[in-house]
Amino acid sequence: MDEEEKASYRKAGDIAKDVREWSRGLVKPDAKVFDVAGQIESRIKESGGEMAFPVNICINDITAHYTPRAGDETKIRERDVVTIDLGVHINGCIADTAYTMDLSGDYGGMLRANEEALSSVIESIKPGISTGDLGEVVQSTLEDAGYKPIENLTGHEVKQYNLHAGISIPNVPVSYEKEIEEGMVLAIEPFATDGAGRVIESKQAEIFSLEELRPVRMRDARIMLNEIEKTRKALPFAARWFSKKISPLRLNILLRDLTSQGILHKYPILHEKEGGVVSQFEHTLIVTEDGCEVTT
Structure with missing residues (x-):
């Protein structure tokens, strides 16, 4: 170092x-x-x-x-x-x-x-x-x-x-x-x-990170991923940070789809057993x- x-x-x-x-x-x-x-x-x-x-x-x-x-x-x-x-x-x-x-x-x-x-x-x-x-x-x-x-x-x-x-x-x-x-x-x-x-783990996740940047077809997904890659690299981000730019329903769909494709990683909320x-x-x-x- x-x-x-x-x-x-x-x-x-x-x-x-x-x-x-x-x-x-x-x-x-x-x-x-x-x-x-x-x-x-x-x-x-x-x-x-x-x-x-x-x-x-x-x-x-x-x-x-x-x-x-x-x-x-x-x-x-x-x-x-x-x-x-x-x-x-x-x-x-x-x-x-x-x-x-x-x-x-x-x-x-x-x-x-x-x-x-x-x-x-x-x-x-x-x-x-x-x-x-x-x-x-x-x-x-x-x-x-x-x-x-x-x-x-x-x-x-x-x-x-x-x-x-x-x-x-x-x-x-x-x-x-x-x-x-x-x-x-x-x-x-x-x-x-x-x-x-x-x-x-619970089912809910509000924190995500970029797992692997790959081409996507949806324009709003491309814009969001480019911003994540530029400002966060692999560091975690909150879904709410995008809530003023993307409607809640659309944001949930994007996060779900990008996570299922392995492009984003999600961090489920953890509870004591x-x-x-x-x-x-x-x-x-x-x-x-x-x-x-x-x-x-």
Whole structure:
């Protein structure tokens, strides 16, 4: 990694950190998730960054990939447990960070254990350590506190314009171990739950990414794909970002058809298998010679 690229990762991290802390004031009862997401995304742009992915706002058992649809009337309620997952990129260099707020006051122990798991993994990271060992750190920290990790979600390596690249960082011990190497950029994101410790997919998806750019016959599809390729490359986007340019019915048809053709990839909303409440804390870091540098 050259110094210019490293500087971009650091700048993205600084913006993500500032927006993350600023956004905490938006998470309150009666706030519309559509408004919260829009304000966070606007703040990222005003701060000089670009969205690495649509803001995710996951409430209670919803674990990942929930971004508001156009016209979404969902509101945060008084006793919700709310996770904000946001990403910033500078020249394709990504910072991915997340936090959970407990408006009920009932899940403080789970959130503290989740934050401890994240801190423990960060302290353990250095070149040569295996991903399985990192998964063991997450699992043991959470289980010692009486909670479960989400075993079928992982952290991930990031590369330029590639949010999920290379190796995965599990939240449980695994057999497919890989070694951490100096220069890797990793998003570490343990999830904690009082449920089963697994997620399942719903049928709904509001987040997509470009899988393979191929010729299409429909003019509006060509225009949309060209814009995606130009502005997003392989980074995820929200369906609502196109809602002012394409009618909702037509947009749904385009997204469905392009996904079925393998041109777009969809990210279904994920729920905890038994309806358990889920928390998430996440940082992005650069692996150094003897440890790591947290950018967020």
